[in-house]
Amino acid sequence: MTVPLEPFGKPRGERADAARNRERLLEAARAMIAEQGTRHVTMDALAERAGLGKGTVFRRFGSRAGIFQALLDDDERRFQERVLSGPPPLGPGADPAQRLDAYGCARIPFLLEHHAIARAAVDRTLPVPAGAASMTQPHIRMLLGQAGLPPAHLDGLAVQLTAALEGPLLLYLSVEEVPEPPAPEAPHLLVEGWRFLIGRLLAG
Amino acid sequence: MTVPLEPFGKPRGERADAARNRERLLEAARAMIAEQGTRHVTMDALAERAGLGKGTVFRRFGSRAGIFQALLDDDERRFQERVLSGPPPLGPGADPAQRLDAYGCARIPFLLEHHAIARAAVDRTLPVPAGAASMTQPHIRMLLGQAGLPPAHLDGLAVQLTAALEGPLLLYLSVEEVPEPPAPEAPHLLVEGWRFLIGRLLAG
DNA sequence: AACAAAAGCGGGGTGAAGTCCGCTTATGCT
């Protein structure tokens, strides 16, 4: 499951001023996103708004994407918690097929809810599973193995199913093409697709 | 299948000098890629190497990604040809399950062979299936429909399977992580994964 | 051949990400 020890810009013995500035920057980022959307969060504007230098922003977060990863981090960690030790079928206890199904049913709404920030958090110069978001692939791989799929296919399938699950929301669909489901409880198209896919994959 | 009529920078009544310059630019781009890789193909360097102004590069190709799309265009068109009117199982004639299987078996090597350029051709400000590469999703959708999958799932599954097929090579794996298969005829991990996935999906 | 209109050209300008390095400040030790 590979929890990154140092999510982003949170070194172990962080100096007090550094911690304060990190909070200030995240706060400023949240405000700017709420007011104008992620597109207008530029490094210069963010630094100015937080009353800090641009160098500081990069020192804390490494890149533009890093800011959004940090913003996502808390929620991502909570999600991971639910998967690792929450109640079944998402958490351990249910059989692998159910857990895989449940994972998609939880993950897609999670990404929908955070889609603006999640999209901004992908670092376009790195392979996608950057930051804390990288839980998906190993988890899927593990469940596929437990479900008894042939070991020779596990690596390929894990990559492909990760792409099938997260790719559409992170990369393949533009922001306008991500409509919330009309009725709040109506299942999303992608959720239904995922359930169908997983159902068939693990049926044999 | 939606063949884009005007692939990139190839207007119908193109002036003679424009056509010549387009060729020059593509030629320079090929040379630069061969010498130094896609990363060093900057708009300034490309313009200078071709002996033209930077404005011209943008007029011809619209964006950096456009250059790589144009480079891919011929091969992409040939691939499309094979799918639309080549021999089965890739072309029409075989049953949908076979065609879907064959599509992945052909598409993955195609992307592997072109991966450097294909990656550079994705426009990171647009939803991914930009340019001529957008054939995949509608084709998959059509075949899924012909295979008798429930219409309610077609849209979701088509997006997800497209992501499963192309996402890993275009987006999810870094360049270093895309090793050619050790033995030239050994099937790639992703090909095997795809065949397995499609086999299960259409088995029921 | 001369002309008008359209198409194309070029390169300076802009905005944004990311780097660098000398200066400042917190921290832990004595």
Next chain:
DNA sequence: AGCATAAGCGGACTTCACCCCGCTTTTGTT
């Protein structure tokens, strides 16, 4: 408290994609 040192800071600088718009060349017309 005073000091040495490492951590942090800031903002000028570089690089790059992309825009803009006045000038030049081609082309179709007469």
